Amino acid sequence: MKPKTFLLLEAVLIGAIALVLFACSTTQVAQPSASTISLTPSAWTFMYSPGMSKPSASPNSKWQFDFPQHDGVHYLMTAYHPAKLPTLVSATFRVIGSGRLTFNPNGCPAPASVHLMLMNDMASEFGRWWSAQGAVLTVNGNLVTLTVPWTPDKWSSVFGKTGTQAPSDFNKFSPAFVGMTFGGGCYFGHGIWANGKVTFQLLDYKVQ
Numbered sequence: 001m002k003p004k005t006f007l008l009l010e011a012v013l014i015g016a017i018a019l020v021l022f023a024c025s026t027t028q029v030a031q032p033s034a035s036t037i038s039l040t041p042s043a044w045t046f047m048y049s050p051g052m053s054k055p056s057a058s059p060n061s062k063w064q065f066d067f068p069q070h071d072g073v074h075y076l077m078t079a080y081h082p083a084k085l086p087t088l089v090s091a092t093f094r095v096i097g098s099g100r101l102t103f104n105p106n107g108c109p110a111p112a113s114v115h116l117m118l119m120n121d122m123a124s125e126f127g128r129w130w131s132a133q134g135a136v137l138t139v140n141g142n143l144v145t146l147t148v149p150w151t152p153d154k155w156s157s158v159f160g161k162t163g164t165q166a167p168s169d170f171n172k173f174s175p176a177f178v179g180m181t182f183g184g185g186c187y188f189g190h191g192i193w194a195n196g197k198v199t200f201q202l203l204d205y206k207v208q
Contacts, residue, residue, distance in 0.1 A: 037080050037205055047075035061201035072191030077179035089116045090147040091180060092204040095139050099196020108185035112137045115188040116148055118175040126169035129155040130188045139198055178207055
């Protein structure tokens with residue numbers, strides 16, 4: 001039989017551990033939901049982009065980043081959990097610098113471009129939807145606005161099926177992240193980098 005003092009200490013210790021475990025589980029459950037799009041640099045994350053950190057603050061835009069000198073910028077996303085599906089997605093940006101953009105040749109003549117993307121997972125065929133229309137990244141400092149209606153003919157999935165070809169999957173899609181991908185040739189998100197200094201500046205990103 002254990003002494004009473006030992007039993008008392010044991011009970012206190014077990015209670016303390018239970019409180020700690022409860023606090024930890026409460027912290028994990030209480031995850032904030034991004035119901036509006038933040039344009040602060042820290043809210044955006046590069047994915048599959050070796051060596052890239054967060055975008056940086058800019059006095060002339062919401063945020064900016066410099067393209068690396070090797071592969072490359074692929075995905076740039078932010079959390080977004082809308083209450084309803086969008087009617088359109090829009091981004092306004094400019095590209096400045098003295099260098100030029102490049103990507104690995106892949107058999108298609110399309111130039112370095114940016115495409116809008118909405119995503120809820122990386123595993124399924126219909127977990128990512130890209131705007132079929134992209135915007136060519138021209139290093140000239142001009143403002144560019146890419147606006148794409150959220151209609152099935154304007155968006156394509158992982159293997160190139162449009163929402164028109166997969167209406168059920170398109171209509172039930174609900175995003176967890178929105179953003180943009182960078183690529184050229186046959187692929188919307190296989191990466192772009194720079195020879196010389198080239199800076200991408202975001203002025204606005206809207207989902208309406």
